[in-house]
Amino acid sequence: MPRKTVVPAPARPAWHRPALAALLLATAVLYLWDLGASGWANAFYSAAAQAGSQSWKALFFGSSDAANAITVDKTPAALWVMSLSARLFGVNPWSILVPQALMGVGSVWLLYATVRRTSGPAAGLVAGLLLALTPAAALMFRFDNPDALLVLLLTAAAYCVGCALERASARWLALAGAAVGFGFLAKMLQAFLVLPAFAVAYLVAAPVPLGKRLLHLLGAFAATVAAAGWYLVVVALWPAADRPYIGGSQTNSLWELAFGYNGFGRLTGDEVGSVGGGRGWGSTGPTRLFGGEMAGGIAWLLPAALLALGAGLWFTRRAPRTDRSRAALLLWGGWLLVTALVFSYMSGIIHPYYTIALAPAIAALVGTAAVQLWRLRSRPAAAGIASGGVALTAMTTYALLSGSSWQSWLAPAVLIGGLLAAAALFFAAHLTRWAAHAVAAFALVVLMAGTGAYTLATAATPHSGAIPSAGPASAFGGRSGGRPGGGFGGGPGALLGTTTPGASLTALLRQDAARYTWTAATVLSNAAAGYQLASGRPVLAVGGFNGTDPYPTLDRFRQYVATGKIHYFLGEGRTMTGNSGSDAAQQIADWVAARFQPSTVDGVTVYDLTAG
Structure with a gap:
């Protein structure tokens, strides 16, 4: 029986700590600056957090009101965080929204730590920066929907899977399963979309025999079920007369809510009690994520991420089974493909901000590829793929911005700059060290120009209401928001x-x-x-x-x-x-x-x- 070996993570140079500190500080400023401008943001969840700050029962069940009439239409993990913050610091927009921003900083740090273990600190920093500069991320980490906690937990789960792959550790894999299970308590079945990728990565690459890999996966599955299922069981066993009605269900059942209205009904469109499905966000199909408000939130680096995934799998095709770089590609690539396909083809309710769930995978793939291809730039294939990725991103940015009146100069500037950077990058191996690094820096700026500008616009624009969208109010149509005045209208x-x-x-x-x-x-x-x-x-x-x-x-x-x-x-x-x-x-x-x-x-x- 071969002994398990632990492969150390790539060495961290002296500059990495101040660079990481600068990244996290900049992310905190981006997500916290003028946070109160959005007011209550999604008042639906803010009111539930207010209720949880007044009643422990309301906190536990996620009630809409402190008298515990009816719950919100989600499991309440995200509300637990906001309600506790409101208990400590009072009920106000800052006490409700600051935890979301801190979750964003935590997600960036966890993504850096995960990517660094396989690809080094430079790749981790680029990945973290790209996540921070994703418009959908800036939107949700400054908002009070459950998506911020979901992304934090799924990124933490990916980190645990990475540690499990290094050590062939059943304990780390079980922790990953528990994190995903707790993600279920934030946004139900959406949390489980990453499970196929995690399972395939471990099954293929863990450095132990197949039997142990299967046994470890079985233990992780049990941890997932336990972390997600305990709450379902408690609510099911709690006397219905002594708890609030389960909002979003027709039978006062959390099981129905989880697997019906918020579960398989989202895929099929058969959502009892819904007032409309996903038709407002583009027809189902492979182009949905590149249309309208969904595109503004996530599409900027999506083609480059798919190119990075394909190139990475090609370059590692002859690597040993336990190769950690290929395992990372399977993890992040599987996360991206499964989630993107579900979002593209689901027939039920879907909103543009859901796309934040794609952000860690896209950032990890692009950040890893950018650094790895740069190291291999003397090889024509690597230079060509890196050059093609920059050109593809520039063209994607141009396509996304060319139909918008917002910052009309940016689209042609990124296109011209991107094509120039792509051409220079192809010949970077033949330049002097200083010139090559200047070309790399310019290419990185072009890579982040569109998504970065749109992220800054997102952070500078107040967002409120039930269906926020990334970006300024002038781009891709109007933004959802609260309406002044009062009155129940029914519209x-x-x-x-x-x-x-x-x-x-x-x-x-x-x-x-x-x-x-x-x-x-x-x-x-x-x-x-x-x-x-x-x-x-x-x-x-x-x-x-x-x-x-x-x-x-x-x-x-x-x-x-x-x-x-x-x-x-x-x-x-x-x-x-x-x-x-x-x-x-x-x-x-x-x-x-x-x-x-x-x-x-x-x-x-x-x-x-x-x-x-």
């Missing part, structure tokens, strides 16, 4: 944005609020979130996020009113409806409109449920 503004109640309505909601379980009720979670954040008191979100959840039923709502648990109903009696799901919210709105007299406060229709 897309109420579903995708949020309400900002005026001073008179806010004062009304706070008046005698302690006497009621909910100071108000309204249809749709985003509408409820705005009222709740303004008043600081629980607001019942009738029908959940889409208005199609069967909670509360009309009978239960009437009981709440009869027992004096709700003070006001806010809205005009219209709901957001889809082609499936419950119409309980519509029944409630109609019942309120027929039984109670409306008044208008700050432009919002108000029904006093205690005056009937």
Whole structure:
């Protein structure tokens, strides 16, 4: 039986520590600067974090309100972080958004550490820089959606797989599985898209016999199931009468939410309770990621990453089975291909910001290839691929920006500069040392010009609402955001944005609020979130996020009113409806409109449920 050998990571030169510190500091500044400009960002999650700061039960279940009526339509791991921060530092945009920015810094550091182990510190630094300068990353690491925690955990899992490959370590592989399992508690089945890549990389390259590799993978699978499944089991066993309704489900079931609405329904489009699928973000197919707002978030380096993957596999085709460079290609390449294919062909709900999940793999592949090809620049094949990658990126940038009015000079400048850099890079091996390094630096600037400029524009633009998109408001169409004024409307503004109640309505909601379980009720979670954040008191979100959840039923709502648990109903009696799901919210709105007299406060229709 051969003994396991541990291959040391590439040596770290003296300059790497200050360079890494500079990268992490710059990333922190990028993600933290003027962070409060986005206000509550996604008020749907901010309101749930507010609820978690007021109630431990709301924190555990991810309730939309502190009175624990209904949960958000995701598992609550990301809310745990935000709620704890709000408990420590108060409920405000900074306490909710700063943890996301710190997750971004952590993701950059973990990606550097992972790439460095196989390709050296220079490749790790380039990969970390490219991740930091991905527009979708800058968007989500400055926002309060669950994607920031998901990316942090998946990058941590990739680091653990790298350590497991070095040591043939079942323990490190189990840690990777646990990280992915916890990622499930952030965004459910999307976390599992990396598992095929991790499994193939370990199965192919771990330096132990096949039987042990399979046994180690079985242990990692058990760790994944345990880390993801414990919460599902606890919620399933918890008496339904003593916990909030599971938002996004039709049967008050977290299992249905995880594997239906937020699971396989996203692939097939058969999402009960949904009000629309992915058709708004381009037709399914291989070009989806290169169209519209998805392209602005992620497409800049995607062709170069695919070229890097193909070239890397070709150069390592004769390497030993346990070659760590090829194992890294299988890991990052598998991550990229599986996730990209799912995003390209899924028929259900998909939003542009989902593409942040591609960012670590793209950054790792391009960063590794840039440094490795530079080291092999005396070989014509390597020089040609490096030159082609720069030219391809320049043309991609030109294609993405040529149809936009934003910074119209940038597209031709990057195209001309990229083609010049590509030509010079092909002959870099024949230049003097100084000239060659100047060409390399210029090529790297061109490589990052488009994605970097768009990332800076993303960070400088406030984003809010349920469906943010990377970039400035002037590029690739408008950006989703909250709408000023108030009022439950039932249209897309109420579903995708949020309400900002005026001073008179806010004062009304706070008046005698302690006497009621909910100071108000309204249809749709985003509408409820705005009222709740303004008043600081629980607001019942009738029908959940889409208005199609069967909670509360009309009978239960009437009981709440009869027992004096709700003070006001806010809205005009219209709901957001889809082609499936419950119409309980519509029944409630109609019942309120027929039984109670409306008044208008700050432009919002108000029904006093205690005056009937």
